[in-house]
């Protein structure tokens with residue numbers, strides 16, 4: 444396989460992006476995709492994203508975790524893809540694209556990308572936390588000292604023992620104030636802690652509201668090991684609507700892969 448790739452990162456969640464509008468990418472080569480994402484044998488990334496044509500929208504997003512398998516929505520990856528689409532001249536300051544969980548709107552202002560997430564109506568209390576799906580499945584657990592958590596072992600155990608083969612992402616959160624939270628995330632498909640997770644911080648903001656720890660119609664600030672994100676939402680008749688994930692998305696480098 445041989446192609447040009449672009450490396451992007453959004454608060455340290457990093458991605459290899461490939462323009463696949465000509466459908467040249469070997470989409471079923473899961474081992475090959477895992478190897479490109481490998482940090483020793485490949486380029487290194489938490490995931491790989493294809494930008495493809497869409498008949499009515501600006502583009503389509505196809506997302507693979509670093510294990511080489513297709514997965515559910517990636518919020519930081521979506522923000523990075525919007526930034527890439529702008530770099531490629533496909534969009535100006537606004538975008539609409541299709542991902543695995545449906546249509547997303549987005550806007551870009553300098554390095555900040557705002558990405559609209561789907562409405563969320565189902566949250567359930569389980570395993571000592573709150574479970575919800577913000578495009579990807581997340582368990583949100585409160586912790587007194589998030590820096591002290593062994594994310595790798597506690598996250599892996601919950602991901603496997605509670606959610607089986609399909610798994611879930613596990614978020615550990617420490618409230619700093621009514622609208623600021625520190626978050627660390629174990630991501631399935633990466634099978635380790637990433638520096639930030641967009642659908643994860645979105646889940647944290649909604650779960651914190653559900654648990655009475657923050658208020659609606661506010662900007663909730665989330666501090667992750669890779670940088671700061673913000674989540675805005677409205678709570679209306681039991682449904683979280685108008686959810687926006689906001690933060691930086693940056694180009695890192697471009698290269699050619701031949702293997």
Ligand SMILES: N[C@@H](CCC[C@H](N)C(=O)O)C(=O)O
Nearest residue numbers: 514517518519579640641642
């Ligand atoms: N990093 C992502 C989430 C990617 C998907 C996740 N690993 C899964 O398989 O559920 C984000 O920014 O949302």
